[in-house]
Amino acid sequence: MTLLSRLQAELAPDQLITDRQRLRTYECDGLSHYRVVPALVVLPRTAAQVAAVVRACAEERVPFVARGSGTGLSGGALPHADGVLIVTSQLRDILEVRPADERAVVQPGVINLQVTQAATPHGYYYAPDPSSQQICSIGGNVAENSGGAHCLKYGFTTNHVTGLQVVTPDGDLVRLGGATPDTPGYDLLGAFVGSEGTLGVATEVTVKLTRLPETVRTLLAAFTGTDQAGAATSAIIAAGVVPAAIEMMDALSIEAAESAVSCGYPAGAGAVLIVELDGPAAEVAAQFDEVSRLCAENGAFETRVAADDTERQLIWRGRKSAFAAVGRISPDYIVQDGVIPRTALPTVLRRINEVAAEHGVRVANVFHAGDGNLHPLVLFDDDVPGEAERAETVSGAILDLCIEHGGSITGEHGVGVDKARYMPRMFTDDDLDTMQLVRCAFDPDGIANPGKVFPTPRLCGERPGHHRGAHPLQEAGVAEVF
Amino acid sequence: MSALDDLAVKAGDDDVVAGVPARLVAAPATTEEAAALIAASRDLAVVIRGGGTKIHQGPPPRELDLIIDTRRLAGVVEHAAGDLITVVRAGTPMAELHGLPGQQLALDAPATATAGGTVAANASGPRRLRYGTARDLLIGITVVRPDGRITKSGGKVVKNVAGYDLGKLYTGSQGTLGLITECVFRLHPVPLFTLFVRAIAPPTHAANVLTAQSAASALEINAAPGAEPELAVLVEGTETGVRDRATALARLLNGEVTDTPPPWWDTPPWPATGDALALKLTGTLSGVPSLVSTAVEAGLTVRGSAGTGVLYAGAPVDPAATAHVVEVLRAVATVVGGHAVVLTAPPSVRGMIDMWGPVPGLDLMRRVKDRFDPDHRFAPGRFVGGI
Numbered sequence: 003m004t005l006l007s008r009l010q011a012e013l014a015p016d017q018l019i020t021d022r023q024r025l026r027t028y029e030c031d032g033l034s035h036y037r038v039v040p041a042l043v044v045l046p047r048t049a050a051q052v053a054a055v056v057r058a059c060a061e062e063r064v065p066f067v068a069r070g071s072g073t074g075l076s077g078g079a080l081p082h083a084d085g086v087l088i089v090t091s092q093l094r095d096i097l098e099v100r101p102a103d104e105r106a107v108v109q110p111g112v113i114n115l116q117v118t119q120a121a122t123p124h125g126y127y128y129a130p131d132p133s134s135q136q137i138c139s140i141g142g143n144v145a146e147n148s149g150g151a152h153c154l155k156y157g158f159t160t161n162h163v164t165g166l167q168v169v170t171p172d173g174d175l176v177r178l179g180g181a182t183p184d185t186p187g188y189d190l191l192g193a194f195v196g197s198e199g200t201l202g203v204a205t206e207v208t209v210k211l212t213r214l215p216e217t218v219r220t221l222l223a224a225f226t227g228t229d230q231a232g233a234a235t236s237a238i239i240a241a242g243v244v245p246a247a248i249e250m251m252d253a254l255s256i257e258a259a260e261s262a263v264s265c266g267y268p269a270g271a272g273a274v275l276i277v278e279l280d281g282p283a284a285e286v287a288a289q290f291d292e293v294s295r296l297c298a299e300n301g302a303f304e305t306r307v308a309a310d311d312t313e314r315q316l317i318w319r320g321r322k323s324a325f326a327a328v329g330r331i332s333p334d335y336i337v338q339d340g341v342i343p344r345t346a347l348p349t350v351l352r353r354i355n356e357v358a359a360e361h362g363v364r365v366a367n368v369f370h371a372g373d374g375n376l377h378p379l380v381l382f383d384d385d386v387p388g389e390a391e392r393a394e395t396v397s398g399a400i401l402d403l404c405i406e407h408g409g410s411i412t413g414e415h416g417v418g419v420d421k422a423r424y425m426p427r428m429f430t431d432d433d434l435d436t437m438q439l440v441r442c443a444f445d446p447d448g449i450a451n452p453g454k455v456f457p458t459p460r461l462c463g464e465r466p467g468h469h470r471g472a473h474p475l476q477e478a479g480v481a482e483v484f
Numbered sequence: 485m486s487a488l489d490d491l492a493v494k495a496g497d498d499d500v501v502a503g504v505p506a507r508l509v510a511a512p513a514t515t516e517e518a519a520a521l522i523a524a525s526r527d528l529a530v531v532i533r534g535g536g537t538k539i540h541q542g543p544p545p546r547e548l549d550l551i552i553d554t555r556r557l558a559g560v561v562e563h564a565a566g567d568l569i570t571v572v573r574a575g576t577p578m579a580e581l582h583g584l585p586g587q588q589l590a591l592d593a594p595a596t597a598t599a600g601g602t603v604a605a606n607a608s609g610p611r612r613l614r615y616g617t618a619r620d621l622l623i624g625i626t627v628v629r630p631d632g633r634i635t636k637s638g639g640k641v642v643k644n645v646a647g648y649d650l651g652k653l654y655t656g657s658q659g660t661l662g663l664i665t666e667c668v669f670r671l672h673p674v675p676l677f678t679l680f681v682r683a684i685a686p687p688t689h690a691a692n693v694l695t696a697q698s699a700a701s702a703l704e705i706n707a708a709p710g711a712e713p714e715l716a717v718l719v720e721g722t723e724t725g726v727r728d729r730a731t732a733l734a735r736l737l738n739g740e741v742t743d744t745p746p747p748w749w750d751t752p753p754w755p756a757t758g759d760a761l762a763l764k765l766t767g768t769l770s771g772v773p774s775l776v777s778t779a780v781e782a783g784l785t786v787r788g789s790a791g792t793g794v795l796y797a798g799a800p801v802d803p804a805a806t807a808h809v810v811e812v813l814r815a816v817a818t819v820v821g822g823h824a825v826v827l828t829a830p831p832s833v834r835g836m837i838d839m840w841g842p843v844p845g846l847d848l849m850r851r852v853k854d855r856f857d858p859d860h861r862f863a864p865g866r867f868v869g870g871i
């Protein structure tokens with residue numbers, strides 16, 4: 003029996019897409035310069051159906067890739083040409099909201115923001131808030147260990163997920179963790195979060211809900227340049243204040259945001275900081291004064307305080323629209339994602355501008371300053387011969403700067419296909435080999451999202467250092483099973 | 485001469501793990517020395533020992549040739565105050581980390597426990613409500629694998645999603661996947677001001693603290709047979725803010741504000757010596773009251789974090805009754821979505837009960853262990869499901 007006929011027995015006709023035209027809809031995620039049309043797309047409605055699909059794939063040795071909302075920016079959900087794409091868009095139920103236990107249980111296709119919307123009437127919210135929160139799925143968040151502006155204080159997805167039901171790459175349904183913390187045994191939940199779909203498919207997610215803070219206050223501080231804004235960031239942290247968020251935008255990204263949404267940031271600003279504080283009213287008031295003072299001491303020429311929610315939204319609107327807005331000042335751009343120790347911010351930002359100038363491209367910086375998580379946008383024009391290549395060079399050089407300063411090649415967008423080749427710059431062969439021990443325990447045949455995260459995975463059971471190159475299963479080609 | 489001949493000495497009378505004596509003890513001083521030692525001790529069954537504060541917890545090792553003692557592998561390598569991180573060798577006593585200038589590693593662990601042991605045991609104290617556990621505060625780790633290879637995961641920045649988060653896997657792995665030699669931790673500023681609120685109150689009142697805007701750093705419970713149950717809350721922040729919140733909480737709980745914690749704060753609820761029964765109980769927040777009442781009815785003292793649902797319970801218990809008490813508590817813990825793990829028990833019953841209890845995902849865990857330690861040399865038999 004072929005894989006297709008097996009799946010036809012498990013799923014309704016409208017849950018299987020084989021039509022080439024319709025398959026094209028899924029050929030890429032948010033990183034659209036990688037495109038692969040999947041051999042088959044399935045839309046399961048239950049965890050049992052996901053398990054049946056994966057089991058069939060395992061038995062036929064066909065690769066599978068999970069896909070949530072497809073907003074990933076590292077090509078993590080890029081389909082496999084000979085594989086099955088498992089799309090979670092029909093797994094969209096919020097199964098339980100239990101404010102008394104500070105937990106919600108949701109299906110993987112549920113949209114991040116909807117968890118907060120379901121919890122808010124009870125006085126709670128879901129803390130991890132990627133900028134894509136209106137569309138990205140919880141399953142995708144789990145796979146990418148997504149963060150957002152507020153993870154400086156509240157942590158990342160991994161700090162807010164206590165339980166998962168997953169389908170392992172051999173098609174078993176397994177529970178990792180639960181509703182309570184500290185489940186005995188290895189923390190496989192912790193290893194699964196951030197594994198980018200290479201250890202299986204999450205089919206149910208138990209998340210922590212966080213109490214809505216009593217007060218939220220937001221301040222915008224304008225500086226002449228990024229050096230001063232970086233120094234203010236360090237001063238705030240050094241003073242023992244942990245804001246909910248500290249975001250920075252440089253001159254170019256301010257320009258882009260202004261042209262897109264007219265957010266009215268102070269004229270002449272070479273950099274702005276958005277600082278948000280939340281918590282009990284008295285604490286926030288005291289810290290707010292401290293933050294204002296530290297910004298002024300470090301060269302802020304204007305600070306604005308959001309008087310109400312509308313003004314607060316306006317401050318954030320500039321920041322949140324910045325990515326899309328650079329499209330207005332440049333025909334093409336690369337979104338880079340790297341991390342450096344916070345204290346290296348001024349140095350690294352200066353180096354980025356030098357490298358950009360050397361190669362004749364512009365870089366706009368808009369990022370999570372409190373975490374040292376940079377998102378340089380490398381602007382270029384594809385119609386100018388050679389410019390795309392130069393942008394690519396600058397983009398890679400930025401990652402080298404991050405590694406050189408003891409940071410990471412990705413803070414939230416993941417490795418995916420895009421950065422697999424950079425992994426050996428950050429990790430030794432032994433480090434990568436150790437990750438493969440975990441991969442092989444879950445997925446001995448290497449069928450879960452192959453070709454992602456790791457540069458050249460070896461076959462499970464081989465000694466490290468031998469048989470590098472393409473995975474034999476990939477080389478063999480499994481298209482004929484369809 | 486191999487690193488084993490160089491470093492190992494004959495074990496002494498105290499070199500015993502949960503009743504099983506070792507043959508040899510070795511104390512490497514660097515990651516490289518530890519790697520050479522582990523590579524050279526290919527056929528030996530190994531247990532790692534840090535401060536030894538928890539070494540007897542859990543099932544005894546099936547075999548034991550060599551204890552690797554980490555106390556020479558000590559010292560703070562780096563404290564980057566501006567980045568709120570520190571890099572420490574695994575054998576560094578927690579006392580040294582409790583005293584970092586202006587900053588803290590916000591883990592409640594005894595002064596003589598080591599950083600590596602605290603990670604390997606993923607133990608936690610009251611402040612886990614606000615700061616999390618070693619799992620949340622560890623951002624980078626160096627481990628010598630059972631085959632002697634040195635491997636790193638994570639790094640020196642808080643935000644990092646490059647590759648698998650293996651620090652999580654090693655946290656709580658009880659020395660079964662290798663020897664932790666270095667840890668990178670996220671630090672927090674030392675709070676400007678702290679106060680405690682104490683009240684005689686049933687565990688059900690814990691929910692009031694969580695739903696009030698108190699932003700408590702710890703919410704602890706203490707309940708013993710024949711005594712009124714108590715709640716205690718730690719409030720941290722600026723002086724005015726803390727005074728305001730503490731006053732509001734004292735009113736809410738009909739309790740009192742104090743500068744100091746109650747005497748039972750952050751101490752285990754079992755006798756330090758002897759063969760007490762000691763358990764870790766977990767449950768959903770709404771399940772905490774039933775966990776507490778069941779344990780107290782069984783004659784145990786219960787203490788722990790009512791704000792996260794992680795409790796400890798213990799008492800000197802008649803060995804004959806142990807298995808039954810464990811069974812009763814496990815049943816209740818299961819109903820409230822948690823677990824009951826036996827940390828210590830009288831030696832005569834350790835072999836008769838499953839100290840870890842049922843664990844989801846055990847098959848995958850065995851597969852992980854088989855990959856990391858194919859010969860099952862590291863802490864054999866001490867972990868879940870006999871791993």
Ligand SMILES: Cc1cc2nc3c(=O)[nH]c(=O)nc-3n(C[C@H](O)[C@H](O)[C@H](O)COP(=O)(O)OP(=O)(O)OC[C@H]3O[C@@H](n4cnc5c(N)ncnc54)[C@H](O)[C@@H]3O)c2cc1C
Nearest residue numbers: 070071072073074078132133139141142145149199204414
């Ligand atoms: C405008 C914009 C802003 C963004 N801002 C942020 C930000 O602030 N912070 C941030 O962290 N990210 C951000 N992202 C990136 C992206 O939104 C996140 O990575 C998100 O978590 C992806 O979710 P998704 O549902 O779209 O996943 P997809 O793109 O569909 O998939 C992402 C990865 O997850 C895997 N996957 C999906 N579902 C499952 C499942 N159920 N089980 C196992 N694996 C699964 C896929 O195989 C793939 O490897 C942004 C993206 C855009 C376009």
Ligand SMILES: Cc1cc2nc3c(=O)[nH]c(=O)nc-3n(C[C@H](O)[C@H](O)[C@H](O)COP(=O)(O)OP(=O)(O)OC[C@H]3O[C@@H](n4cnc5c(N)ncnc54)[C@H](O)[C@@H]3O)c2cc1C
Nearest residue numbers: 534535536537538539592597598600601602607609659664
């Ligand atoms: C009286 C008492 C009170 C306690 N109170 C608290 C508390 O308030 N808060 C709290 O967090 N904890 C508490 N604990 C728990 C305990 O102190 C911690 O778990 C401790 O940090 C363990 O460290 P250790 O160095 O003593 O480890 P050990 O007891 O030596 O070892 C613990 C485990 O870790 C393994 N191990 C040790 N070092 C390594 C290494 N480098 N690599 C790999 N595996 C290793 C050992 O093999 C063993 O399985 C308490 C314990 C006791 C006995």
